[in-house]
Amino acid sequence: MVFSPAMALFAGPASASTCTPTFHLLDLQSPSSPRSFPFLLSKPSPRPTFLCHSSPTKPSPPTPSSAKTESTTPSLSDQLRPLSLTLLKDKDYASSTSHSLPPKPKPTWVNPSKPKPSVLSPHRHRRPTYSLNPDLRHLSLLSRSLRQAPDDPAAFAAALTEAFPHPPSRENALFVLNSLRSWPKALQFFDWLKTHAGESPLDAILYNVTMKSLRAGRQHDLVEHLAQEMIDRGVPLDNVTYSTIITSAKRCSRFDRAVEWFERMYRTGVIPDEVTYSAVLDVYAQLGKREEVMTLYERARAGGWTPDPVAFSVLAKMFGAAGDYDGIQYVLQEMKSLGVKPDLVVYNTLLEAMGKAGKPGLARSLFDEMVAAGLSPNEKTLTALIKIYGKARWNRDALELWERMRSNKWPMDFILYNTLLSMCADLGLEGEAEKLFEDMKRPERGTRPDNWSYTAMINIYGSGGKAEKALELLEEMLETGVEPNIMSYTCLIQCLGKAGRIGDAMRVFETSVERGVIPDDRLCGCLLSLVALCQEGEMEMVLTSLEKANPRLVELIKMLRKEEVSFNEVQEKFRGMLNDATVEARRPFCNCLIDVCRNHGFPSQRANQLLHLGTIYRLYPHLHTKSSDEWLLNLRSLSFGAANTAFEEWIKSLSDSVEKKEVLPQYFSINTGAGTHRFSQGLASAFASRLEKLAAPFRRNEEMSGNFVASREDFISWVQSGAPAVFTAL
């Protein structure tokens, strides 16, 4: 095991105090080493400040056997003592020799009034104060001309020679480097400085600024190259360097590299300050390692750190991404008890998090609190809130907020416009959407509708059954040069299909393929739903299109309609098709296939076979639940055909139980869902009429829409009347 000092932050107590640290040079050329992660997954320490939090994540895997945990937990300072006493040196180990052992730890901590050693340096990196540059005007002109110089290396070199007849001072070089706004130029200027900077050697600040430019251009390999150069040349890496490298890795999704540099910091004796630390918290958060984030957070807190709004924003984003409401409450509680006032970004992140955790009411009161605190919402705040109200179908709140936005002249950008349009689609506000859409087109707005805006409009017309208008919008897109994306086509095809215009839908599909759209599972699912919807005579046409997008689905359909095909053959084909599909598409595929079988008179056992397979492959995990007083059939994620198939099977099995005089619960209930989503509307009412036709004793539950309940006695007498035999005999 290679001991890494940062591991001590996570590992059980024994690893930090009993392992002899062995220092290894970081091999910058080596590929990422995900093998180091399991160590980071070691068991988190007890968390006294976090007792109330129950995260939905499973606990981390057990500690690797090499890092033994003992029953007693030493204090944080004990755990970190070897680290703080052996590593706090100016010298960069890695730059000297790879195997020099650190000196023996000096004894103890003598001054009890001093704070304990921490994982986190309490002091921010100090910035030197610059003398005001007397020649700022000249410099500005200079950097503008360099900014406008051609990118071509030879031409830029000539421009540099002309701009600096004498070697620039360090301050002037820094000013220019900061203002180039192009990473190739910044790098070239930096290299030029190496030979033209006169006496003054390149220091960490110049490296840091160059790295920042490379980071903006997402050139992480070059950032690491510069970092290695610093190590080779003996230029010490400071907190600014590390935070820049770590965020550069993060921006390129090279999280393993970010972690490796963080570990290297401790190994070389640089203790992170809160800027670097919160950058690293975000790295672990984006890796989904929430336990590790909390461990790091608590260790720093135990060392006396009062997190700032940025750190809380990182935590809020993390809990939001996990939909972890308890975590969000924890963040709010921590800020309150520490007296940290949330800033606008923290509010925005928390609102977004509340939305992801499905808490529209709390989002609303948080927004009220924010405004009451005197903060003014920006585009991001409003986008988050509008999205939440739209998803929750909170028409009144959405419209009220919209009114406030207009009367307060709160800022709008095109993302907010598009979010408002999507909200209108969710709420069915056709007229309002049309007004917004026209507003976007006004030249003084500075916002032109893009393909998101058009798609939202197509969606609105689609759910309102206005196929002609939706089709006109596609024409308009093509005319005005707004290239439709796959979502625009999918929504339009869906809309035309629902209107029964299958031929037009297929023509739109052919257009999309001609214009380079590569069908995804969502588009295939849309075509598949058209197979279920269409008339007998139209089926071949739809299958011909679908075959281009997903031949395996078509093979399966052709197999399903043949009487002689066995269950095993179906299963084989179905499994293959499912394996090819994305996880989110699997249940819709199965639902649609059941609808196809039922609507087109396929052999009668097929729908049941597919439902059975869907259950085996866990596409319908909560279909049946039984408690002692109630048995529930949950049809919420099923299509109409699938729901009917499941219902018939359920009744059949319950009838058997009645016949065999098994122990039955007091109630039977069916849940179709309230049908708040515009595509799922109708399952409840369709079911109500089906139950009525069957004279089934299920009654609408007034307290819960989409819920039907029958008592045991009523159910038994219905079964004994022989009524369900109409379909259970099939």
Added chain:
DNA sequence: GTAGGGTTAG
């Protein structure tokens, strides 16, 4: 943007 960290869309 003034050497470094956190927030917007099927």
